[in-house]
Amino acid sequence: MTAVTGPTKAHAATKLPPGDLGRRLTARRAELGLSRREVAARADMATSYLGYLEEHPGAGPGIGALIRLAEALETTVTELTGGVVDLPPGRRRAARAPVFTELAPDECRTLLGTHGVGRLALSTATGPVVVPVNYSVVDEAIVFRTALGTTPSLASGQPVAFEVDRIDDAFSEGWSVLVRGHARTVTDPRERQRFSERAYSAPWAGGTRDVWVRIEPHSVTGRRIAG
Known part of the structure; x- marks a missing residue:
């Protein structure tokens, strides 16, 4: 897979819930105790591009990059993009063997x-x-x-x-x-x-x-x- 090195235009045509992606990326990364380099490696993207996403509120990554970031941060695209701010937690089904x-x-x-x-x-x-x-x-x-x-x-x-x-x-x-x-x-x-x-x-x-x-x-x- 080719590493992402800069912003893409794909997100412009993708309807995603609004949210401050950079702050959510940084907060989730800190919650997991991961460095920027570690998350970038997990998501197969350049560390500099992850830094760009975290530091620029108007950054618009493509849906592919968002999916990889969500997987790297053990969360969902909806969570990363702020789509659950007004929704109660626990909306998903219970685990099969809790x-x-x-x-x-x-x-x-x-x-x-x-x-x-x-x-x-x-x-x-x-x-x-x-x-x-x-x-x-x-x-x-x-x-x-x-x-x-x-x-x-x-x-x-x-x-x-x-x-x-x-x-x-x-x-x-x-x-x-x-x-x-x-x-x-x-x-x-x-x-x-x-x-x-x-x-x-x-x-x-x-x-x-x-x-x-x-x-x-x-x-x-x-x-x-x-x-």
């Missing part, structure tokens, strides 16, 4: 990682709700920043559940980690400063969100489904 396993506590903590987006479950005056929040893990506690009066801020002072997961549609597999604990508003200025310094990023929702909430885990459990 294997279900319980995760050890250490593996659960590793999967929780240091930051990401999780789902916070709490009780409100109108009933139980589940809301997504940007979180970080600091000193083994889950912390997130919100605004006074918002739904996440109502978690303070009550038992809550917090869940994170990852679904890989391409392989019909994934995992989930569930944390149960007690939430409280952080009032100590030194503790708030430490969270501000160690948090990965500001909340995606934007605006003024200066209320820190900390969840002290009582239990951490997880499950994995593999094909």
Whole structure:
């Protein structure tokens, strides 16, 4: 197979879902722990061309190059081109012989990682709700920043559940980690400063969100489904 060395015009006639291909390529490559050279070799294309695709938002590779990149990155063309942004995960059929396993506590903590987006479950005056929040893990506690009066801020002072997961549609597999604990508003200025310094990023929702909430885990459990 001839290596691809530059942009092609084939993509212009191919209707693909919109998306920032370069950012998705870079993110997926980092997720797999692969270098640009390794991915280029897997996809049988020049490393310089992969660099072009990652660094130029307007790059338009042909469908053949997209298919090879998807295979190299163990995903799908639809995922790479942003076609699933507004679709729920897990739309594909289950694997023929799925294997279900319980995760050890250490593996659960590793999967929780240091930051990401999780789902916070709490009780409100109108009933139980589940809301997504940007979180970080600091000193083994889950912390997130919100605004006074918002739904996440109502978690303070009550038992809550917090869940994170990852679904890989391409392989019909994934995992989930569930944390149960007690939430409280952080009032100590030194503790708030430490969270501000160690948090990965500001909340995606934007605006003024200066209320820190900390969840002290009582239990951490997880499950994995593999094909």
